[in-house]
Amino acid sequence: MGIIKTKNVVFDYIRRNEEGDVEGITTAVKDVSMDIQEGDFIAILGHNGSGKSTLAKHFNAILYPTEGTVWVNGKDTTDDSKLWDIRQEAGMVFQNPDNQIIGQVVEEDVGFGPENMGIPTREIWERVEESLKAVGMYEYRKHSPNKLSGGQKQRVSIAGVIAMHPKCIILDEPTAMLDPNGRKEVIRAVRALNDVERVTVILITHYMEEIIYANKVFVMDAGEIAMEGTPREIFSQVEKLKQLRLEVPKVTLLAYELKKSGLDLPDGILTTKELADALEQKG
Amino acid sequence: MALILDHVTYEYGTGTELKVKALDDINLVIPDGQFIGLIGHTGSGKSTLVQHLNGLIKPTSGNIYYNGKDIHDEDFSKKELRSKVGLVFQYPEHQLFEIDVFSDVCFGPKNLGLDKKEVELRAYQALKQVGLEDEYFYQSPFDLSGGQKRRVAIAGVLAMKPEVLILDEPTAGLDPKGRDEILGLVSKLRKETGMTIILVSHSMDDVAEYVDRILVMNKGRLMFDDEPKKVFSHVEELESMGLAAPQVTYIMMELKKRGYPVDTNVITISEAAKEIKRVWASK
Numbered sequence: 261m262g263i264i265k266t267k268n269v270v271f272d273y274i275r276r277n278e279e280g281d282v283e284g285i286t287t288a289v290k291d292v293s294m295d296i297q298e299g300d301f302i303a304i305l306g307h308n309g310s311g312k313s314t315l316a317k318h319f320n321a322i323l324y325p326t327e328g329t330v331w332v333n334g335k336d337t338t339d340d341s342k343l344w345d346i347r348q349e350a351g352m353v354f355q356n357p358d359n360q361i362i363g364q365v366v367e368e369d370v371g372f373g374p375e376n377m378g379i380p381t382r383e384i385w386e387r388v389e390e391s392l393k394a395v396g397m398y399e400y401r402k403h404s405p406n407k408l409s410g411g412q413k414q415r416v417s418i419a420g421v422i423a424m425h426p427k428c429i430i431l432d433e434p435t436a437m438l439d440p441n442g443r444k445e446v447i448r449a450v451r452a453l454n455d456v457e458r459v460t461v462i463l464i465t466h467y468m469e470e471i472i473y474a475n476k477v478f479v480m481d482a483g484e485i486a487m488e489g490t491p492r493e494i495f496s497q498v499e500k501l502k503q504l505r506l507e508v509p510k511v512t513l514l515a516y517e518l519k520k521s522g523l524d525l526p527d528g529i530l531t532t533k534e535l536a537d538a539l540e541q542k543g
Numbered sequence: 544m545a546l547i548l549d550h551v552t553y554e555y556g557t558g559t560e561l562k563v564k565a566l567d568d569i570n571l572v573i574p575d576g577q578f579i580g581l582i583g584h585t586g587s588g589k590s591t592l593v594q595h596l597n598g599l600i601k602p603t604s605g606n607i608y609y610n611g612k613d614i615h616d617e618d619f620s621k622k623e624l625r626s627k628v629g630l631v632f633q634y635p636e637h638q639l640f641e642i643d644v645f646s647d648v649c650f651g652p653k654n655l656g657l658d659k660k661e662v663e664l665r666a667y668q669a670l671k672q673v674g675l676e677d678e679y680f681y682q683s684p685f686d687l688s689g690g691q692k693r694r695v696a697i698a699g700v701l702a703m704k705p706e707v708l709i710l711d712e713p714t715a716g717l718d719p720k721g722r723d724e725i726l727g728l729v730s731k732l733r734k735e736t737g738m739t740i741i742l743v744s745h746s747m748d749d750v751a752e753y754v755d756r757i758l759v760m761n762k763g764r765l766m767f768d769d770e771p772k773k774v775f776s777h778v779e780e781l782e783s784m785g786l787a788a789p790q791v792t793y794i795m796m797e798l799k800k801r802g803y804p805v806d807t808n809v810i811t812i813s814e815a816a817k818e819i820k821r822v823w824a825s826k
């Protein structure tokens with residue numbers, strides 16, 4: 261069994277009126293089974309409302325399946341006695357950093373997680389420094405998180421999770437508010453955690469370019485897993501992705517357009533280098 | 544008829560240890576009907592700048608004129624300004640507050656004093672324009688997915704039919720199809736109604752595709768103000784400010800480096816495809 265495993269997971273949001281009667285049910289996740297191995301770099305794509313965040317919240321026991329089971333490092337997430345272990349092993353960076361930031365000062369905020377875990381003070385400070393440096397926010401350690409720009413806040417919340425040294429880090433659209441450089445830095449930091457520390461990464465994003473280094477991609481559609489494969493396998497299916505409201509990286513799209521107009525290029529080109537190499541072959 | 548910023552400077556936390564000069568001597572003329580892209584690193588002052596345009600923030604020094612009148616004059620109606628200059632906030636959560644989606648979108652037009660029928664018609668149209676399905680109309684806006692919230696926030700401002708529409712990172716969190724839909728929609732509104740559009744974005748590709756003028760902010764200062772091709776010809780300066788050129792520009796630069804006589808001043812996929820075909824057709 262991998263670090264995160266789900267079996268036939270279904271999740272219903274149940275809306276009730278003031279009297280407590282059921283007003284409506286949204287089945288946000290439908291029969292999802294996946295087995296994520298330690299050290300994997302997983303990407304999850306899917307249209308708005310396809311269930312990505314709902315599924316991700318099962319990975320650190322924020323939500324529990326209506327049907328089916330989720331295990332984190334072998335522990336059933338519904339086992340209350342394991343809650344803190346689970347939250348420590350699987351750290352989550354939310355879509356909106358405002359929901360995550362609690363401290364009055366940046367360094368306090370980042371130290372909050374390790375402190376809660378009972379880490380000795382000296383080590384907390386080391387971790388705070390190391391994680392703030394990893395996201396390029398060390399200079400801002402004395403600032404108030406509420407007064408940072410959107411992208412700065414997002415990097416602080418990532419540092420907060422890194423400081424807990426989780427086995428698995430789940431990032432829900434971590435780069436949505438970042439500038440091109442910030443986006444590169446975060447992806448680089450995440451890849452380094454994965455490569456060097458063997459931290460399992462689960463990345464949810466709407467930016468196709470960010471996932472070309474993933475070893476596996478899941479595409480969700482209306483709560484279900486619609487596609488599963490390597491980035492190259494997934495991005496070779498331009499039309500299918502379009503139907504699912506997605507796209508391919510710009511380089512892949514350009515190669516696809518060129519191919520359609522008669523240049524004989526291979527499918528699933530993912531990087532500038534690959535495209536230039538393929539064009540070079542033509543002369 | 545225009546928005547004019549004359550020597551606008553803004554400082555947060557004046558008189559405290561942590562004061563930040565978020566805007567530094569900004570001079571700008573925004574004529575009617577332009578589609579403007581506002582880019583800059585995180586924390587460069589974009590959100591601060593756009594909040595000046597509808598009077599939410601008052602400059603520390605300098606003046607802002609709308610249609611020739613100083614917006615901070617005593618006899619200038621802020622309420623009217625906010626109905627003419629509509630701002631969609633960077634975080635939709637900062638904008639949503641009503642008990643259901645439909646009431647939320649009605650809020651703006653209702654405040655304009657329109658009759659109920661007109662208010663509801665506008666709300667309905669706006670929600671259709673942003674592509675939110677009917678099933679969500681009577682749900683709480685807080686029970687929506689990230690991208691769905693974003694759509695509701697955009698609809699709320701569209702329903703006011705402003706003369707100037709400012710969108711602060713409106714496509715962050717939208718799925719790729721949704722990005723195209725929203726940008727296509729504002730582009731169409733601009734053409735049909737002559738609305739001025741100001742788009743704050745971290746996507747160089749989107750900006751290259753849609754706008755006719757780009758403003759580049761760097762550490763509170765306006766660094767470039769020019770047409771997209773000219774701005775994106777400053778690749779190195781942009782990178783040193785945390786920004787980048789569109790992805791296709793890098794592809795052309797790589798081909799040039801490999802000795803192919805391609806024009807590197809290309810910023811969209813269709814231009815790139817055309818240029819590559821031109822060069823490779825002769826082979």
Ligand SMILES: Nc1ncnc2c1ncn2[C@@H]1O[C@H](COP(=O)(O)OP(=O)(O)OP(=O)(O)O)[C@@H](O)[C@H]1O
Nearest residue numbers: 273288308309310311312313314686687688689690
């Ligand atoms: N708190 C909630 N209460 C009721 N329904 C909800 C709630 N949160 C999400 N939903 C619904 O569940 C479905 C899945 O939402 P989810 O947030 O998981 O989507 P997502 O794939 O993360 O979308 P996005 O890309 O927009 O973030 C959507 O139809 C959404 O409206």
Ligand SMILES: Nc1ncnc2c1ncn2[C@@H]1O[C@H](COP(=O)(O)OP(=O)(O)OP(=O)(O)O)[C@@H](O)[C@H]1O
Nearest residue numbers: 407408409410411555565585586587588589590591
């Ligand atoms: N309420 C506030 N109090 C104090 N400083 C602030 C406040 N809001 C923003 N700042 C600071 O002002 C500067 C400009 O922030 P602003 O939010 O305008 O940037 P931005 O360009 O919109 O960034 P982003 O792309 O991350 O949204 C930043 O250095 C930020 O830390």
Ligand SMILES: [Mg+2]
Nearest residue numbers: 312313688689
């Ligand atoms: Mg989500």
Ligand SMILES: [Mg+2]
Nearest residue numbers: 410589590633
């Ligand atoms: Mg901003």
